[in-house]
Amino acid sequence: MPNWEVSSVVAVIPPVHPRKLAKVPFVEMSEGKLQGVVSSGSDIERVYVSAIAADGHGFSCSTNNNRPCGGLSTWPCKHLHTLVDEAVLQYGAERVARFLRIEPADTLRTGDDIMGRLDGSVVKGGSATVFSRFLRHLAYLELAPCEEPIAELHWFPSTHSEGR
Amino acid sequence: MLAAQVKQLLDTEPEGAVEALEIVDGLDDALVHGLGRIGEAQASALAALATALAATPLRDRVSEAVDKVRAGSLGDEHLAALAGGRAALLGAVHDAQLARLDAALGRSRAGWAAEVSDVDGRLPGGGPEGQGGGRSLDNLLAGCRSWLTELAITGWAGTGQDQISASGNVIHAAYAAPRLRRLAVLLDGLAAELRAASPIATMSRLPARRWADLWSRGVLLAHSAGGPGFSAVEVSGRLLILGVDLHEHETAVQLQAHGVLEEPGGAKRLVRMSISAGKTNTVIGASIWRLFSGYPMMLNGLAKHRVLELSGMPLLPSGDLVWRDELAAAAEPADPFATARVLLGAAVAPAVPPLERHPVRIAEPVLVEGYTVHNGVSIDLGGNAIDLDLLRLPGCGPLTAAAVEASSACLGLMRWDAGRWLLQPLAVQATVKKKPVTVHNGEWALGLRVGGSAGGASIGHPDPKVAKASSGKDDTVAVLRERAGRLLRK
Numbered sequence: 210m211p212n213w214e215v216s217s218v219v220a221v222i223p224p225v226h227p228r229k230l231a232k233v234p235f236v237e238m239s240e241g242k243l244q245g246v247v248s249s250g251s252d253i254e255r256v257y258v259s260a261i262a263a264d265g266h267g268f269s270c271s272t273n274n275n276r277p278c279g280g281l282s283t284w285p286c287k288h289l290h291t292l293v294d295e296a297v298l299q300y301g302a303e304r305v306a307r308f309l310r311i312e313p314a315d316t317l318r319t320g321d322d323i324m325g326r327l328d329g330s331v332v333k334g335g336s337a338t339v340f341s342r343f344l345r346h347l348a349y350l351e352l353a354p355c356e357e358p359i360a361e362l363h364w365f366p367s368t369h370s371e372g373r
Numbered sequence: 374m375l376a377a378q379v380k381q382l383l384d385t386e387p388e389g390a391v392e393a394l395e396i397v398d399g400l401d402d403a404l405v406h407g408l409g410r411i412g413e414a415q416a417s418a419l420a421a422l423a424t425a426l427a428a429t430p431l432r433d434r435v436s437e438a439v440d441k442v443r444a445g446s447l448g449d450e451h452l453a454a455l456a457g458g459r460a461a462l463l464g465a466v467h468d469a470q471l472a473r474l475d476a477a478l479g480r481s482r483a484g485w486a487a488e489v490s491d492v493d494g495r496l497p498g499g500g501p502e503g504q505g506g507g508r509s510l511d512n513l514l515a516g517c518r519s520w521l522t523e524l525a526i527t528g529w530a531g532t533g534q535d536q537i538s539a540s541g542n543v544i545h546a547a548y549a550a551p552r553l554r555r556l557a558v559l560l561d562g563l564a565a566e567l568r569a570a571s572p573i574a575t576m577s578r579l580p581a582r583r584w585a586d587l588w589s590r591g592v593l594l595a596h597s598a599g600g601p602g603f604s605a606v607e608v609s610g611r612l613l614i615l616g617v618d619l620h621e622h623e624t625a626v627q628l629q630a631h632g633v634l635e636e637p638g639g640a641k642r643l644v645r646m647s648i649s650a651g652k653t654n655t656v657i658g659a660s661i662w663r664l665f666s667g668y669p670m671m672l673n674g675l676a677k678h679r680v681l682e683l684s685g686m687p688l689l690p691s692g693d694l695v696w697r698d699e700l701a702a703a704a705e706p707a708d709p710f711a712t713a714r715v716l717l718g719a720a721v722a723p724a725v726p727p728l729e730r731h732p733v734r735i736a737e738p739v740l741v742e743g744y745t746v747h748n749g750v751s752i753d754l755g756g757n758a759i760d761l762d763l764l765r766l767p768g769c770g771p772l773t774a775a776a777v778e779a780s781s782a783c784l785g786l787m788r789w790d791a792g793r794w795l796l797q798p799l800a801v802q803a804t805v806k807k808k809p810v811t812v813h814n815g816e817w818a819l820g821l822r823v824g825g826s827a828g829g830a831s832i833g834h835p836d837p838k839v840a841k842a843s844s845g846k847d848d849t850v851a852v853l854r855e856r857a858g859r860l861l862r863k
Contacts, residue, residue, distance in 0.1 A: 214581045215398060216791040217733045220764060221566040221580055222623070227658050230852040235655075239568065240538065254859060273860070299655070345545060347857040349624050350850065352548060352651030354667065356696045357602075357689075359620075359649050360729045361559040361590055362627045363736065364583070367619035367661075367767035369774075 220368060225299050233295035235343045238263075238308045243296055244339045246273075247288040257288045258336035258343075263309050266329025271336045281331060285324065294320035374478065374739045374787075376755025382477035382794060383757055387469035393462045394792075396425045400459055401585040407528025408442050408452075416443060419455075426458050434458075449518045452525055453596050456589035463586075464730035470789050471735055475722070478739065483642075485690070485724035510550060516543035517556060517595040521588060529567075529584055530574055537567045548651070556594040558649070562622040563587040582791075586733065593728060603726070605687035605695060610636040611704070612644070612681040612694075613712040614674045615738050616784050616799030617815040619661075619767035623654035626661050630675060630815070631738045631786070631799075633716045634683070634694075641720040643738065646671065646694045656849050658768045659817045663850040670701040675815030679703040692723025709800060709813065713740035713784055736786040741796065749778040752796060762788055762797035770814040772798060779803040 213219055234256075236245030244260035249272075257278055259270040270278035270288050280286030296305045297320045306314035311326045399418025403411055411419070423436040435458040438451035475482055520540045524532060540560060547557035563584070570576055613633045620627040627649035634644045648671065650664040665672060674681045682702045687695040717740060725734060744752040751760045763774050765788075777783070780801035788795045800813040 212791060213578050214401075215394070216580070217583050217586050217731075218764065218790050219580050219583055221583070222569040224768075225654055225657065227660075227849070228655070230655055230849050234853060234856045235653075240534070248856075256856075256860065344861055346653055347853060347861055349651035349653055350656075350664075350853055350857060351861070353551070354648055354650045354665070355551070355554050356648055357554075358629065358645065358647035358691070358693045359555050359558055359625070359627055360726075360734055361555055361562075361587075361594075362620035362622075362625065362629075362649065363733045364559075364587060365562055365620050365622040365625075366762075366765040367621035367626065367769065368764050369766055369768045 218364060218366060223301075223304065224368065226301070228295060228298040232291055235346055236292055236296045236299060237342070237346075238296070238300070238305070239342070240338075242335070242339075243293070243305065243309060244335075244342075245292050245296070246340065246343045247291050256340075258339045259286075259288045259292045260335055260339060261285075261289065261293070261309065261327065262329065262332070266309065266327045267332035268327070268329055269332050269335060273336070273340050275336055283330065285327070290320065290324060293323050296320070297323070374741045374754075376757055378477045378479075379754050379757040379759060382474060383759075385473055385476075387466075387473055390466050390469055391792075393425070393466050396421050397459055397462050397585075398582070400455065401581040403442075403528075404525060404585050404588065405529050405579055405581050407526055407531055408447060409445065409526035410528070411442060419443075422455070422458055422462075426461065429461060431458050431461060447522075447526070449522050452518075452522055453592055456592035459585070459589045460593060460728070460731070463732060464727070467725070467730040467732050467735065470732060471725070471737075474735070474737055474787055474789075474794075478737070479718070480722050480737070482722040483692075483724045485727065510552065513543060513547050513550060513553060514556075514595050514598065517547060517560060517591065520560070521592050521595060524588060529579055529581070532567060532571075532573055534568075534571055537564055537571065540564045553598050554649075556591065556598045558622075558625045559587060559591050559594065561624050563591065565623045586731065590731070597728065603690050605689050607685040608634060608636060608688045608694070609684045609686070610634050610682075612674070612683050612701070613707050613709075613716060614678065614681070614815075615709050615713055615717070616786075616813060617675050617818075618736060618765070618786060618797070618799060619769060619814065620649075621652075621657075621661070621767070624651060626650055626652050626656075626664060628665060628671075628675075628815075629736075630671070631736075633712060633720045635716070641716055642692065643717075643720045643722045644688065644692050644694050646696045648696055653853060656853070659770075659821050660849045661769045662818050662820070663848065665818070668696065668698045670698045670703055671696060672818040673703045674701075675813075676818040677703075678706045678709060678813075680705055680707045690724065691726045691729070709784055710740065710782065710802065710811070713738070732789045735789050736797070738784070738799075739787050739796070740782070740784055742782040744781065744783075746778050746780065749774060752783070759794055759796050762786075762795035765797045767814060769817060771816050772801065772812045772814050776803050776805070776810075776812045777801055779805055 233247050241263050242260045247257045247259055249255035256273050257270055261268045268285050270281050270286050278286050302317045303314050306317045317323055400422055403415035419439045423439045426435045434454035438454040441447040441451045544557055544560050547553040615631045617628055617630045630646045634642050673679050682704050686700045744754040747753055751758050777798050780803035782802040783798050784800040786797040788797050802811050
């Protein structure tokens with residue numbers, strides 16, 4: 210194996226797995242939270258913004274208009290379950306568990322395994338930030354294509370995602 | 374590429390290349406620790422950088438920058454000098470390695486003679502500036518420089534979450550200015566890696582060369598981007614595609630096709646066509662082709678191996694066609710392997726723009742035949758071994774490591790990284806279940822096929838479920854566009 214330290218091209222970010230996006234168009238592990246956006250099952254105009262903090266596992270869920278999710282009690286709602294399930298599909302259970310500081314991370318297999326190990330309670334707020342991150346995420350698809358070469362992308366090879 | 378050519382390539386080591394890279398390593402190590410807190414080892418590494426550049430026009434600026442680092446009073450312009458010095462060393466390594474490859478292949482290459490064009494000579498593709506020009510462009514560049522300066526002062530090992538996130542707004546704004554696209558794409562890629570690697574202080578090993586590469590290119594672009602580009606000439610003729618190379622990070626993807634352009638006078642030159650698009654990290658695998666649906670001629674050329682007749686297509690002095698799909702027309706099919714056999718030897722390669730000279734930019738099309746594959750990781754051609762660049766097998770096409778392992782002929786790109794040559798396959802001819810098959814990277818450009826194609830010699834996606842997942846209601850691009858349409862413009 211070549212030396213990582215002196216290679217210009219190494220895979221720093223682990224590959225993510227393809228998944229269907231209809232239920233959860235966006236999920237990320239960022240800013241200390243597993244957070245994302247869950248499409249409403251009943252209203253096509255509505256989405257829920259759901260998050261679980263890595264530190265303390267405090268969880269939240271509200272609509273994009275900042276109304277609290279009716280399904281949220283002392284237990285996580287179905288949106289949070291769906292969010293974690295899809296995060297596991299995209300990033301793998303071990304990476305999600307490690308981010309949420311659940312040990313030993315490599316023994317967890319499913320979203321349910323992870324949900325069973327959460328020990329936080331409901332917290333408020335934060336949905337506006339996550340929703341604006343989601344909109345910024347979507348905006349990448351609106352960028353006009355560019356026909357001039359971007360030489361810098363030679364540092365970023367397209368590489369196999371797993372699951373093909 | 375013949376066995377004797379591989380032998381010649383591997384037998385000659387350019388003089389001074391190893392020493393140049395050692396000096397680069399010294400600066401890279403200083404960037405791990407942070408230029409704001411260098412120790413004795415880093416100070417002497419920086420002194421070595423100044424010494425190495427003492428005979429160049431960068432001498433005064435680099436030695437001043439090294440003094441400022443020692444004094445703890447460095448600014449953007451000093452970092453630009455260090456990044457420039459590093460780029461000069463890597464540029465020299467690039468030139469030496471590419472010359473060595475050209476010599477082994479007997480490939481002739483045009484010299485760099487391009488002048489920077491007038492402001493008005495800026496190529497199409499930039500289009501109207503999203504953010505106006507002048508002042509706001511300057512402010513954006515200053516914002517990018519200041520983020521890069523902070524990173525260098527802190528060092529990778531000390532970089533925290535807040536500092537990484539601080540780049541978000543300036544990168545987002547840079548995307549709106551077409552002239553800053555390269556810079557935006559680069560910094561976005563760097564920031565995503567730093568974020569994914571956090572907490573960086575606990576990493577067991579750091580990609581020091583890589584991050585310093587990205588940082589220094591960022592610094593140079595943040596000083597030079599937005600300036601005038603190179604003027605293009607219009608070319609016409611038959612374009613025969615050799616293959617396609619895919620580049621991708623979480624939020625950008627680029628297809629870069631390599632081909633031979635036969636001009637009406639009979640001249641043959643190596644050209645490249647690059648189209649890039651924004652994406653999300655959930656758009657991966659075969660669904661990325663959807664992002665290029667506005668370029669049907671290009672996709673036809675890639676998926677169906679059609680010759681493309683060009684009329685008046687802009688060509689940059691770097692050998693890059695600035696693709697205008699309406700200036701191309703699909704003609705008869707041409708086998709890329711036949712193109713390589715017949716035309717590659719006589720085609721003239723383009724010069725590399727000075728600021729792009731870095732070993733990572735070396736991607737020279739070659740045809741290699743009659744080799745054996747060892748352990749799936751290297752090829753042996755007449756006793757000469759070259760590693761395969763399996764990291765560069767894209768997820769959007771049918772070419773897999775297994776197909777490469779079963780292959781005996783390969784159309785690929787010669788690359789150089791970490792002290793060794795690599796062969797990146799773009800297409801292979803292999804024997805699978807005792808039958809000859811040909812697999813090309815670009816085969817799914819017009820959509821996945823399950824089973825073989827009409828030609829019978831290609832491979833569809835082995836798993837119908839995967840083929841289905843990238844079409845219809847499960848199409849990731851379509852789902853996200855629907856969400857964007859409903860939520861983005863409110």
